[in-house]
Amino acid sequence: MLKNILSIFLQENCPLCERATSEEICNYCQKQLKSCQLKNPKQFWQGDLPLFVWGEYDGKLKQAIAAFKYDKNPKIGELLGIWLAETWQNYSVIHPKIVPLIIPIPIHKNKKKIRGFNQSEIIARGFCQVTNYPLNTKSLMRIRQTKAMFSLTPEEKEKNIKGAFKLEKPLQNHSSSRPIILIDDIYTTGTTVKEAARILGQKGIKVLGVLAISTPRH
Ligand SMILES: [Zn+2]
Known part of the structure; x- marks a missing residue:
């Protein structure tokens, strides 16, 4: 009873x-x-900036990401991060001895204040709980607010994001042999992650690849 x-x-x-x-x-x-899980999450793991995606940005997954980001439900993002990690491990994308440093794509501090958290950081925390990869949330910063990307042309997107990131602090105890993996919630054209990788590249830091929860159907 x-x-x-x-x-x-x-x-x-x-x-x-x-x-x-x-x-x-x-x-x-x-x-x-x-x-909503992709049949082959490794299908985009190729080229200069390989991409590993968990699911298709549609239906229930689209609804869950909206509830996570806009209705202040960080637990949803954490769960998605855990699922991303489990899938990542199942697919053995990189050699098990390689331990990358995880950097979530930052959002501007004003946006973070409104939302209460950075969605990519929450996903990355869930991901690192499972993988035990180290996480760095203090070095890469978003220094400029950007317009919403969905309505922009590819050229406008590039212009919009250029110079939006800055490496504020050097990566602590970071040896160049440790690869970097960026984490984002939605991967569309890749403009954002490419710009983040460019800023890191300016300091000689190589990005191994990008992990995202979702991508629209290609
Ligand atoms: Zn339900």
């Missing part, structure tokens, strides 16, 4: 469908989210 009463109190509503659940996201929504 007492157990039943307690379980009622411990249940909260799923942020995606309002069903009562004792998990961060209910089982029904977890299943729907997992159906």
Whole structure:
């Protein structure tokens, strides 16, 4: 009896469908989210800036990312980061002896104040919980506010993001043999991550690749 009463109190509503659940996201929504997973998350792991993506930016995953970022639900982002890590490990993308340094794509401090957190940092924290990779959130900074990217042409996007990042502090104890991996929530044209990689490259820091939770269908 007492157990039943307690379980009622411990249940909260799923942020995606309002069903009562004792998990961060209910089982029904977890299943729907997992159906957004890409068949081959490694398919873009090639070229100058290889990309590893967990799922397609559509349907339930799009809804979950919106609930995470705009309804202040960091737990959703953490869970997505954990799933990204599990998939990353399953696919053995890099040699298990390589331990990269994880840098989440920063947002401007004014945006962070409004949102309460940087979404990429939350994802990266979930990711690093599983992988035990070191995380650096203090060196790469967003020094300029940028316009929303979706309505811009490719040329405007490039102009918009140019000079938006700065390496504020040197990477502590960073040896050039340790590769860097950038983490972002959504990968669209890659303009943002390319600019971040360019800024790091100016200091001789090589980015091994980019990890993202989602990408629109290519
Ligand atoms: Zn649900």
